[in-house]
Amino acid sequence: MNDTSRRSGKLPTIRDVADLASVAPATVSNVLTGRRPVAEERRKRVLAAVAQLGYRPNHLAASLRRQETRTIGIVIPDLTNPFFAALVHRIEELAAESDYQILLMSSNEDVDQEAHRVQVLLARQTDGLIIAPARDDVSAFASSAADLPPTVFVDRGFGLAGFDTVAADNYDAAKRGCQHLLSLGHREVALVVSDTGLVNISDRIAGYHDALSEAGLADGARVIVGGFTVDGCRGAIEQELRRADRPTAIFSAAYIATLGAIKAIRALDLEFPDNISLLSFDDTDWMMALRPYVSAVAQPVDEMAAESWRLLKQRLTGAVGDVARVRLPCSLQVRESTRPPSAAKPKRRFGST
Amino acid sequence: MNDTSRRSGKLPTIRDVADLASVAPATVSNVLTGRRPVAEERRKRVLAAVAQLGYRPNHLAASLRRQETRTIGIVIPDLTNPFFAALVHRIEELAAESDYQILLMSSNEDVDQEAHRVQVLLARQTDGLIIAPARDDVSAFASSAADLPPTVFVDRGFGLAGFDTVAADNYDAAKRGCQHLLSLGHREVALVVSDTGLVNISDRIAGYHDALSEAGLADGARVIVGGFTVDGCRGAIEQELRRADRPTAIFSAAYIATLGAIKAIRALDLEFPDNISLLSFDDTDWMMALRPYVSAVAQPVDEMAAESWRLLKQRLTGAVGDVARVRLPCSLQVRESTRPPSAAKPKRRFGST
DNA sequence: ACAGCGTGGAAAATCGTTTTAGCGCGCCAT
DNA sequence: ATGGCGCGCTAAAACGATTTTCCACGCTGT
Numbered sequence: 001m002n003d004t005s006r007r008s009g010k011l012p013t014i015r016d017v018a019d020l021a022s023v024a025p026a027t028v029s030n031v032l033t034g035r036r037p038v039a040e041e042r043r044k045r046v047l048a049a050v051a052q053l054g055y056r057p058n059h060l061a062a063s064l065r066r067q068e069t070r071t072i073g074i075v076i077p078d079l080t081n082p083f084f085a086a087l088v089h090r091i092e093e094l095a096a097e098s099d100y101q102i103l104l105m106s107s108n109e110d111v112d113q114e115a116h117r118v119q120v121l122l123a124r125q126t127d128g129l130i131i132a133p134a135r136d137d138v139s140a141f142a143s144s145a146a147d148l149p150p151t152v153f154v155d156r157g158f159g160l161a162g163f164d165t166v167a168a169d170n171y172d173a174a175k176r177g178c179q180h181l182l183s184l185g186h187r188e189v190a191l192v193v194s195d196t197g198l199v200n201i202s203d204r205i206a207g208y209h210d211a212l213s214e215a216g217l218a219d220g221a222r223v224i225v226g227g228f229t230v231d232g233c234r235g236a237i238e239q240e241l242r243r244a245d246r247p248t249a250i251f252s253a254a255y256i257a258t259l260g261a262i263k264a265i266r267a268l269d270l271e272f273p274d275n276i277s278l279l280s281f282d283d284t285d286w287m288m289a290l291r292p293y294v295s296a297v298a299q300p301v302d303e304m305a306a307e308s309w310r311l312l313k314q315r316l317t318g319a320v321g322d323v324a325r326v327r328l329p330c331s332l333q334v335r336e337s338t339r340p341p342s343a344a345k346p347k348r349r350f351g352s353t
Numbered sequence: 354m355n356d357t358s359r360r361s362g363k364l365p366t367i368r369d370v371a372d373l374a375s376v377a378p379a380t381v382s383n384v385l386t387g388r389r390p391v392a393e394e395r396r397k398r399v400l401a402a403v404a405q406l407g408y409r410p411n412h413l414a415a416s417l418r419r420q421e422t423r424t425i426g427i428v429i430p431d432l433t434n435p436f437f438a439a440l441v442h443r444i445e446e447l448a449a450e451s452d453y454q455i456l457l458m459s460s461n462e463d464v465d466q467e468a469h470r471v472q473v474l475l476a477r478q479t480d481g482l483i484i485a486p487a488r489d490d491v492s493a494f495a496s497s498a499a500d501l502p503p504t505v506f507v508d509r510g511f512g513l514a515g516f517d518t519v520a521a522d523n524y525d526a527a528k529r530g531c532q533h534l535l536s537l538g539h540r541e542v543a544l545v546v547s548d549t550g551l552v553n554i555s556d557r558i559a560g561y562h563d564a565l566s567e568a569g570l571a572d573g574a575r576v577i578v579g580g581f582t583v584d585g586c587r588g589a590i591e592q593e594l595r596r597a598d599r600p601t602a603i604f605s606a607a608y609i610a611t612l613g614a615i616k617a618i619r620a621l622d623l624e625f626p627d628n629i630s631l632l633s634f635d636d637t638d639w640m641m642a643l644r645p646y647v648s649a650v651a652q653p654v655d656e657m658a659a660e661s662w663r664l665l666k667q668r669l670t671g672a673v674g675d676v677a678r679v680r681l682p683c684s685l686q687v688r689e690s691t692r693p694p695s696a697a698k699p700k701r702r703f704g705s706t
Numbered sequence: 707a708c709a710g711c712g713t714g715g716a717a718a719a720t721c722g723t724t725t726t727a728g729c730g731c732g733c734c735a736t
Numbered sequence: 737a738t739g740g741c742g743c744g745c746t747a748a749a750a751c752g753a754t755t756t757t758c759c760a761c762g763c764t765g766t
Contacts (some may be wrong), residue, residue: 056472056475056476057416057476058476058478059476059477059478060413060416060417060422061417062479063413064411064413064414064417069413071456078442079432079438079439079441079442079445080435080438080439080442082435082438085432085433085435085438086432086433088432088434088457089431089432089459091458092432092458092459093459093461096470098457101425101456101458101473101477102456102457102458103454103455103457104441104445104455104456104457105445105449105454105455106442106445106446108446117449117534117622119635120454122409123409123410123411123412124412124413124454125411125412125413180642210516230638250423259638259639259642260641263641266642285583286612286642288616289615289616289619289639289643290611290642290643290644291619291624291643291644321623350355
């Protein structure tokens with residue numbers, strides 16, 4: 001029987017509770033936080049008063065005094081990208097388990113917006129930051145690790161000096177993906193990327209190049225830069241596919257690029273894997289909804305989230321060791337969209353591995 | 354030439370700035386907030402001191418004093434659902450334009466988690482809330498509007514007494530979707546939903562029923578309840594599709610259900626639209642990547658976000674009018690996955706409308 | 707019997723702002 | 737000359753908690 005409400009009038013404060021229970025505010029605090037023992041009889045009085053008033057400690061005031069907000073800022077380029085949505089989702093879940101909350105900001109792949117958002121987060125005294133930066137160069141908002149609270153960079157910016165960083169093993173993943181295509185007999189493999197200026201992407205490009213080189217095809221590299229929009233990728237890919245010597249396989253190195261590639265292939269009335277093989281970076285539910293199933297290199301997004309949070313929490317609880325650089329392995333999901341080039345074509349269904 | 358850094362040692366406070374500029378803290382505040390005029394000469398001194406120290410006002414302290422955090426809480430069931438991701442993305446963008454930040458929480462479709470998250474947000478003194486509730490009955494965390502700060506319910510909980518609510522016109526959208534299928538000649542249309550206990554869903558069911566009734570097919574209703582997971586939906590749909598009198602068209606009333614339906618159709622080696630028509634509620638990029646293109650009822654997610662934010666902001670700035678109930682129209686995207694039942698089948702490509 | 711100690715409670719300081727109250731000064735009008 | 741007014745500034749109160757400091761009391765050991 002309480003009245004956890006009456007938003008009319010001021011919210012009850014710790015002083016109101018203290019008065020009602022005839023104790024000092026400090027005692028109420030001690031009961032609620034359990035930091036110091038309180039005699040059973042008074043404890044009961046306090047709890048009764050709390051219940052009666054529907055008192056809820058003002059987290060703002062507590063944060064100010066404690067110099068700790070239990071809030072972490074997350075900055076990502078784009079929440080509509082399922083990869084980032086999944087990342088945020090998982091981090092939020094883990095953080096909540098430790099009673100941390102998330103202030104979420106999108107940079108929209110824009111360095112200036114990003115810098116501004118980070119400033120806002122700093123002003124808000126977030127205890128820590130997890131950032132998937134728009135560029136690997138973060139000098140726009142941090143000239144050194146000393147400028148920021150504990151911060152983990154994820155996906156992008158791997159190896160940034162002074163910071164914990166977490167990323168998929170993009171080089172290895174791209175290399176294995178490309179080798180998979182080469183092993184099927186493809187000699188004209190095009191790689192589609194959004195941008196070449198990010199380490200995660202350039203690692204993928206490097207893996208792709210090395211796979212080609214090791215197969216003696218160093219000259220055959222074709223990197224298509226499509227930008228951060230589906231239609232940008234689609235356009236760039238279409239253009240490539242119209243060429244007489246069009247590639248026999250497309251390796252789309254990002255979620256957006258995969259969508260663009262599929263649309264481009266459709267637009268030209270081609271079919272995978274019959275006319276062209278398709279390998280996607282980033283795996284989603286849809287890869288198993290398309291017909292035929294799309295082969296993909298799956299980034300370990302849950303593990304990336306877990307690792308980011310683990311590292312951040314370590315720093316938050318005072319760890320001062322060397323910076324960590326965590327690379328997590330991707331898995332290659334071979335399905336139906338990758339096949340030997342221009343083979344005879346059974347109508348459907350291939351054993352997936 | 355400043356040293357916006359030196360995280361070592363305490364952060365500079367307004368008092369440090371005041372001392373350096375030889376003015377009172379209040380003056381610094383007035384310069385920075387512009388609430389009261391300050392003589393030009395002093396203004397300059399203050400700004401110089403601010404720059405020199407790299408001072409940034411502590412938002413926590415300001416919030417405590419101002420009794421306003423410029424923070425709004427968003428609670429959604431599941432961020433990995435692209436609908437909610439897009440919703441949050443857009444709200445965040447709009448809120449940022451007005452200098453509001455977002456505390457994001459996922460309820461995971463769980464009422465208890467949801468209630469808890471809301472309590473956390475209340476303790477954090479968020480100025481407002483935007484909630485897509487796990488259930489329409491929100492009594493677990495609010496017995497009346499007086500319990501919460503300004504709050505808008507979106508997608509779910511339409512018409513909740515005392516609260517502004519925003520939703521797609523689910524009834525109309527489902528009715529038109531169903532009518533589309535009926536007009537193609539389908540008589541066995543199954544509707545797949547996640548759950549029947551939510552108004553947005555039951556509105557869709559009602560629209561579906563009414564469309565059938567008006568066509569004199571009231572008895573033909575088949576509602577498949579698949580739950581909130583892709584595999585749950587897939588299983589339920591598969592079961593339905595195995596029946597001898599399987600439906601000739603599937604209307605999947607949610608993103609998850611569409612994914613499940615496509616997988617189920619594949620699993621049974623059926624093809625749409627040849628063996629069965631498919632109409633999706635919720636439109637995504639993938640609908641245009643699948644072959645054939647999937648027809649869909651598109652929810653106006655950006656408008657829902659905009660409207661939610663608009664209403665909330667109005668309340669935040671003191672509006673006290675009647676509660677608003679905003680229903681936004683959906684658009685029917687007729688593509689290739691919906692066709693007359695068991696018609697002769699040209700191999701591909703149908704004019705889209 | 708008395709110094710010393712542990713215990714639980716209350717008072718007061720603190721966190722870093724904003725806002726209110728009030729002060730001194732120059733100017734204008736009577 | 738002087739009362740009143742506006743202006744620009746400062747000191748101090750306020751926001752609502754936590755933490756530190758201090759005190760009173762009862763117990764113990766010599």
